Amino acid sequence: MDAAYRWQSHQVGVPPHPLLLRSFGEYESNHDGKPQPPVLVLGARESHATDPPVRDADLVGVCLVVRAMSRTSSLPGPLVRLDLTGELISCSGVRTIAAVLQVSSSLCSVLLRRTHVGDDGAAALGAALSCSMLQELDLGESAVTDAGVRYLVRGMQVHGAPPSFKILLLDGNAIGDAGAIEVVTLVEEGSSLSTLSLHPALPRFLSKEVEAALQVACELSRVNLEYKGHPVSLDALASPRARVLSQRPAKRSSEHLASWMAATERELRELKWLLRSSSARLDGQHKKLGLMSWRHGSMRLSSWLGESSRSAHSGLTAVLRESA
CATH class of the missing domain: 3.80.10.10 (Ribonuclease Inhibitor)
Incomplete structure (x- = not known):
């Protein structure tokens, strides 16, 4: 060769x-x-x-x-x-x-x-x-x-x-x-x-x-x-x-596969717990934001009503003065 x-x-x-x-x-x-x-x-x-x-x-x-x-x-x-x-x-x-x-x-x-x-x-x-x-x-x-x-x-x-x-x-x-x-x-x-x-x-x-x-x-x-x-x-x-x-x-042996599946199941349970806790925290944040938004809206409504009342009172006063 x-x-x-x-x-x-x-x-x-x-x-x-x-x-x-x-x-x-x-x-x-x-x-x-x-x-x-x-x-x-x-x-x-x-x-x-x-x-x-x-x-x-x-x-x-x-x-x-x-x-x-x-x-x-x-x-x-x-x-x-x-x-x-x-x-x-x-x-x-x-x-x-x-x-x-x-x-x-x-x-x-x-x-x-x-x-x-x-x-x-x-x-x-x-x-x-x-x-x-x-x-x-x-x-x-x-x-x-x-x-x-x-x-x-x-x-x-x-x-x-x-x-x-x-x-x-x-x-x-x-x-x-x-x-x-x-x-x-x-x-x-x-x-x-x-x-x-x-x-x-x-x-x-x-x-x-x-x-x-x-x-x-x-x-x-x-x-x-x-x-x-x-x-x-x-x-x-x-x-x-x-x-x-x-x-x-x-x-x-299937022991390796079984251990991997058990570890994966534990990780999934931990992930679900984290998702639930995160969801609860987000719900709390949403409620706080909603309450803050409601308070802010109420303050704006009160301010608008006060301004409207003052404007109406000044208008009525001007009319009374003209009629007198």
Whole structure:
């Protein structure tokens, strides 16, 4: 595979990246005379911290190799986990990945945490997921806003989400209530998600109402809601049953939901008490204002009657003087 990567990189005029080249070489050396490993991991900088950063142009040769693996192999090849965490990947590189997702059935995991995906990159992924066999998508801390979440979710709603899609990580982005509501609609529509993370980056936060709706939707759909995404093991990705994650998360206890409902009921009772007390105070203020208005009106009426009486008395006096 490293030879294929070298050749594809030469065809596009980009030198092979040492980190990606080493990933292909390590995969081939690991199964020399042994059973083939189920997952080909490309990237994973934690083990090669001295290599230069992976850029958008470096993805072209890799994506061509991944596409060729799906088209030329008569037997099912390995699953491909593309781990680009912390690399210099922008929307252009994400569009390259999206193009491969539409034609490759081997790309099962795309990790783009701490990159520069942006809203346009999220939109490209949302339009391409329907034709893929993707199981995990990590867009945490990748400059995605409410608009990008809307494009991603609407793309899956319009074109369809892959049945193997289990993990969606969006934590650490500038997401507010609008983006969270889009994800709630995706969960409520009965998607195949089993793990979700959506906690926004500080200083942003979700309102209590939206966070409660998200928790309830995940509880009802049996989706594990996390505050920060955690990587999935390779054994979980290499499930033998149709190459999907077959293990559903254990059903969470209803104690959390019951405690949340009890707390909400207490808050509602307190709110009703505050409303009643406020209403009583307002009624008292209205009565005082009414009494003051009545007194003011009475004073004005008395003043007007006094002025009228004085005017009539002066007029009568003038008439009597003229008649005399």
